Amino acid sequence: MDMVNLKINGQPVSVPAGSTVLEAARAAGIEIPTLCYLKDVSQTGSCRMCLVEIKGGRALQAACVYPVAEGIEVQTNTPTVREARKAVLELMLSNHDRKCLTCPRNRNCELQALSDELGVSDIPYEGERNEYAIDDISPSIVRDNNKCILCRRCVNVCKNVQTVGVIDTMERGFKTKVGCAFEASLGEVDCVNCGQCIAVCPVGALREKSSVKDVWDALASDKHVVVQTAPAVRAAIGEEFGLPMGEPVTGKMAAALRRLGFDKVFDTDFGADLTIMEEGTELIHRMQNGGVLPMITSCSPGWVKFCEHNFPDFIPNLSSCKSPHEMFGAIIKSYYAEKAGIDPKNIYTVSVMPCTAKKFEAQRDELAATGTPDVDAVITTRELAQMIKQSGIQFAKLPDEVFDSPFGDEASGAGVIFGATGGVMEAALRTVAEVLTGESIEHVDYEAVRGLEGVKIASVQIGDKTVRAAVAHGLGNARKLLNSVRSGETQVDFIEIMACPGGCVTGGGQPIVSSRIKMDVNVSAERAKAIYAEDKALKIRKSHENPYIKQLYSEYLGEPGGHKAHELLHTHYVARPKY
Amino acid sequence: MELVRSHVLICGGTGCTSSGSEVLHEEFDEMLVKYGLDKEVKVIKTGCFGLCALGPVVVVYPEGAFYSRVKKEDVEEIVQEHLLKGRIVKRLVYDETVEQNDIKSLNDVNFYKKQQRVALRNCGVINPENIEEYIAVDGYQALGKVLTEMTPEEVIDTVKKSGLRGRGGGGFPTGTKWDFARKSVNEQKYVCCNADEGDPGAFMDRSVLEGDPHSVLEAMAIAGYAIGANQGYIYIRAEYPIAVRRLQIAIDQAKEYGLLGKNIFDTGFDFDIELRLGAGAFVCGEETALMTSIEGHRGEPRPRPPFPAVKGLWEKPTILNNVETYANIPVIFNKGADWFASIGTEKSKGTKVFALGGKINNTGLVEIPMGTTLREIVEEIGGGVPNGKKFKAAQTGGPSGGCIPASLIDTPIDYDSLISIGSMMGSGGLIVMDEDNCMVDIAKFFLEFTVDESCGKCTPCRIGTKRLLEILDKITKGQGTLEDIDRLEALCYHIKNASLCGLGQTAPNPVLSTLRYFRDEYEAHVVEKRCPAGVCKALLSYVIDPEKCKGCSACSRKCPVGAISGEIKKPFVIDTTKCIKCGVCMETCKFGAVVKK
C-alpha cells in the first residue's frame, strides 16, 4: 500500500494514501472533535468542528474530509484552531434547544460531550432561535428539529446507506432544516421506519416513538402481560448498564424482565425457530413445485415496507411467513392462551425488539390472527433499558435466570443467530438440509453467509441439490442485489434481507454508540460475537430439534405449512405508492 | 446583393428591453416602410452598449449617431429627418456627444474615452442572433487557428503568457487552471461556464451573453481542446431569459455551421455545449456548488480539495471559468498573448468590466484597463456623484467585497491592490456611495443578502452570519455596546476562518472593511447613539427649528400620526414620542425648518 508522510503538530506520521487528516491524527494518537462525521456514513465537512490548520492554506480545513498529501504540515492545537472550534460550537449551541435535562439523549449526547470537552462556559452569540413543531405522527420515529444541529448524518444514512431517501435538507441559510418533501410527516411518506436515522443522530433530534407508558399501564392492569425479547437485544442491552460491548446478558435480562412484573418472560428465539419451520417448508415447496423463486425472507419489517414501496414486483417472492415475534404473538394468543386457560382478550403481548420498524409492523391490520393484534406493544432495547433504570433494578448485579416455560427454557442456536446478518439464512439451511436429505448434519456453521460483506452469495450443496443463496443487509445493498436479480445477472433460490446494516444487532432500536467509538470499533461485528457465542454454546442448534416446536406442531398446528399454520403464522403484503 | 446604406442598431440588452426597446424595433420597421427606406436601411438588435442609464439606446451608422432615451414617438422623426434627409436629430442625441453643434464620435465621450472594450468588443456592434456577424468580426478564427495549428500545450502556454486571471472573483490564473485539468488523467472531462451572476447590481456577464454569446462558445471549445474535454455546460440563471434565448440560438447556429459538434474544422475534435438553468441561488456561483447543482442536487458547496480540476462535475476533471473570462479568450488568440499582456498592470493583465451603480451619474457597464484608478472611474467615466454630494466610498466585490474609502480613491483597480485594502475585485459590481450613506447600514445591507443566500450547510455561515446581522441590527437601533463591536469583529474572523466555501469565508468582508475605515461611525452609533449619515431611523429625531418655522401648519396637516402641534403663525413642535420618523414633515416644509438630528 502507498504510504503518505505528513507532519501533525510537528510529529511525523505515515498513513496509507487516501486517508484523511482526521484518520492520520487519530493514528498518531491525536484526538480531533467531530460532529457531522460518521465513519462509513457521513463525510460532508459541514459542521466545522474538526477544523485544523494546514500550512500554507488560507482558511482552516475540516480534518474529516481533507485528504492527506505528501509533506503537508497540520496543526491541530493552535489558538486559532481552538478558538474557531469553540466559536463554531457556541454558534451551534446558540440555535439549539438546550433542555438537556429532559432530553432523551441526556448524558449520551455528542454535542453535550463536546461542550464539556471544549470548555464552553457561556454562549456569547445568543439570538433568534428556530422553533419547530415536533413530528410524532409516525408509529416508529419522532423528529424534534428544535434539537437538530444539521449534521446531516440522518440524511446521509437514509439517502446513501439505506437508499430510502425520504429526508433531506430544505430551505436555506438560518432556516435550513431536515424534513420530508412537501413538509410531510415521516409517518406519511415512504419511510420504512428502520430507525437508522436515530442510531446515527448525535443529539436528541430523533428518537423512537415511546411505548414505555403503554407497557407500564398494562403491567399495572389486571391483564396477563407476556413479554418476548429478540435475540439481538441480549447482545447489546448490557451496554446501557456499562457492561462491555459484545457480552451477552441473556440471563440478567430475563431476570430483569421478571422483576419488572411481566407474567411470562419468553424468548423470540422460539418464534425464530417457528419461522424456520414455516419458511424452510415454504422454500422447499417453492423449489420442488416451481414456485416463485428466489424466495426472500420477510423477518425484517423495514425491508418488507421497502419492498412494498420500491420493489412491488418482488412481492410474490417475499415469504408469506410473519416475522418471528408476530408468529410468536399469534401462538401466545391462541395455543398458549388455550393451554393456560386465559381468554386471549385478556392477554397483552409485549415485544422487546432492537428495531423501530417493528412498532409499525405491530400496527398492520393483517397481523391480528385472533382478532386482536398479535403483538400489543413493541418497545426497543433502549426503552427496556429505560424501564429497568426507572425500576431501580441494578442490572449488573442481577443473577442469571432462564426464560419461562413453556417455549422459553429450551431454544435453538438457530433462532439466536437471527440477530446477525446471514443468521436467518444459516438457520434455514441447517433445517432445510436435514429435511431434504433426511440425514442428520454434523457441520452446521455456514461461514459463507456470515460476516459484514454487503452482499454475500453462496452455493450450498444439499444432497444432490445446490441451493444458491444470497444475503444482503442494509437497504442500499438490498437494492443493489434486487436490481441484479431483476436484470438476471444474479440467479439465486433464496435471499435473506435485513433492513439494517449489520442486521438486527445494529438495528434502529439498539443502544446508541457515539461516532467516536464507531471510529475504532465495528459495532456490528462486536455484537454479533455475542450472538454466535451463544449459538455455539447451545446444545440444540437446529430449529426443528427444539422440543417445544415439535410439541406445538404435534399438539396444535399439524404440519408446517398446513392449514392451521397458515391461519396463524402467514400473512400477505400490499404494493405501496412512493408518495 | 442588398443595397444597405445605413444600419439602425437598437440595444436589445435587458436594461434597454425593459425600458422599451422592443417597441422601438417594431416602430422602426413600420416607419421605414412608410418612408420607403426599408430596402436601404437595416434595423439590427444588438447587445448592451453600457450606458444603461440612458436607455433605450439607438445608434445609427454610418454616422454613429447615439440616440438616448428614445421613445416610440421619436422614431418617425429619426426616420424622416436622419434616415431620409440626413439631418441628425440633435434633440435626441446623447448630450455628451454634441459639441458646438457637431456630433462627436462616441469614443470621444468621457464615458467611453477611458474605456477599452476587449471583453465587450462586440456588444452593441453585432447582432448576437446572427452567427455570420460574429464571423465577420473575426469570430471562430481563434478556434480555427487553435484546432488546426496548435497543440493543447501551446494553447495553455498562450493563455498563461497572456496573464489572464479569472474574472469571477478569485483571480486565479486561467492558464494554470487549464493546465491542472489537462494533467488530470481521465477519459471524460468537462468544461463549465459560470453564468450564475448573482452579486446585487452586477450584470457584466449578462451583457456579454446577450451581446456576444458566440465569444463564450468559441472560448469554451478552445478550453475543451486544451484540457481534453468534449462536453461543456453553461450554468446560467433562469432570471436571464434573454441571455438564455440568445445562447440557445447561438449554440444551434454554431452546430449548424459545424463550429460545435462532431469533427470541428475536420480535425477530429468534437465539442458540444448544453445549457443548465440555475434557480437563482447566490451560492451556486461557487464552483463546487455550481457543479453539485448541474448534477441535479441541492446547490451546496463541497469541500476542496479535491479541486474540480481533479474531481469536478460527476467526479471528473472539470474547469470552470466565468463568462467574462471566456469572452477574453478568442481575442488573446486573434491578437496575441503579448498584445493582451500589454494591457493592465504587472500582475493583473487585460481589462475588467464593472457594473457601475449607486450614487453616480453614469450608471451602466464600463470596461477599463486594469490599473485604472477608482478616481478615473468615478469622476471621469462615471461623471461624478450627483447633486453636488461628496464621494464617500465605493464598494467592490458585492457581498464578498469591501468598501474603499475616499482616502483611497487613487488606488489602481487590480486584483492585488483591492485585496490589500480589504476589498476584492469580485465579479465586478461597483457601487458608489456618498455622504448620505451610513456605513453600518451598508454592512447590514450586504449581510442581509448573505444571510438570505447562505445555503445552510456549514455552521459558521448558517448561524454566524445571522448572528453578525443581529449585532449590526442592534447597533443600528442604538442598542449596541462597545463590546458588541468587539464581538462583531471577533465573529467576523471566526466565520472567515471556519466556513466551508468562499461565500462564508468572504461574507464578513463588508463588515470588516467598514470597521476598518469607518470605525468612528460604528462608535457614534453605540456611544453617542447617533447615525452620522442620518440613515438609521431609530437614531434620528425630527425637530422643528423655531427660528425658521413660520407656523404655517403644513407639516402638521401632513403628519400621519398627529405628532406635530402648535398655533398658527407660531413655531410648531414635534412630539418625538409619537413621531414615526417617516420624514413627510421635512419634505413638506418650504422653509427648511424641519431638521434631522
Added chain:
Amino acid sequence: MKSLAELQALKQKAIENVNLRKDREDGVRVVVGMATCGIAAGARPVMTSFLEEIGKRNLNNVAVEQTGCIGLCRLEPIVEVYAPGQDKVTYVKMTPDKVARVVAEHIVNGQPVAEYTIGAAGM
C-alpha cells in the same frame, strides 16, 4: 466547418454586413445632400446609384452618408466625397448617369472628375 479557408470565405462574405458600423478613419465618405431641395432635385436616385455601383465593385471601405441642406439649393443634387489625404471634392447637379464615372475615377483611382465639380459649374 471543414477548414480555416472556409471560415475566411464566410467572413469575407459576412463582413459587408457589419462594415458600415466601423469607426472609419481611413475610408472614403460619400455624402449626399438629402434635404427637401436635394430630394426634389433627384438626390435619391443618385444615392441609390452610388450604393449600387459601390456594391458592384465590392468596395468595403466606402460609406454613403446623407446630410442636410448645404445651402446651394440650385446646384442640387450635391454630393461631397471625402477621401483620405485629399481635399473634399464637391460634385453638383449630379445624376445617376454620372455616378459610375465618379466611383471609377475618383473613388477607385483617386482622380476627381473635374467636369462635374462645383468648380466646373462656375462658382
